Amino acid sequence: MKLSVPPPKAMLADRGYDSDSFRQNLLIYAILPVIPSRKGRSVPQKTDWWRYRERNRIERMFNKLKQMRRIATRYDKTALSFMSFLNLAAARLWIRSFVNAT
Numbered sequence: 001m002k003l004s005v006p007p008p009k010a011m012l013a014d015r016g017y018d019s020d021s022f023r024q025n026l027l028i029y030a031i032l033p034v035i036p037s038r039k040g041r042s043v044p045q046k047t048d049w050w051r052y053r054e055r056n057r058i059e060r061m062f063n064k065l066k067q068m069r070r071i072a073t074r075y076d077k078t079a080l081s082f083m084s085f086l087n088l089a090a091a092r093l094w095i096r097s098f099v100n101a102t
Contacts, residue, residue: 010031018036018038034048064093
């Protein structure tokens with residue numbers, strides 16, 4: 001069973017991805033680039049800083065997942081077993097957010 005994934009609306013990335021060609025490719029596919037301009041750029045691009053703040057949440061989530069040794073070292077031999085364990089780990093983090101919540 002293959003799940004359909006909706007197309008992305010925006011691409012959150014750091015300054016390392018700030019290039020005109022990368023931005024153009026995103027815009028061709030109707031994806032909004034949310035990338036801060038490099039400091040040396042002659043014409044700075046506008047950045048939606050409210051959306052860019054969400055990137056921090058994503059980075060923290062990946063950091064928490066990588067704290068689990070099995071995910072960080074990828075012990076699983078097949079993609080299916082790796083994704084299954086990744087789903088379990090994500091569910092564990094999600095359930096933990098409900099404990100002691102006031």
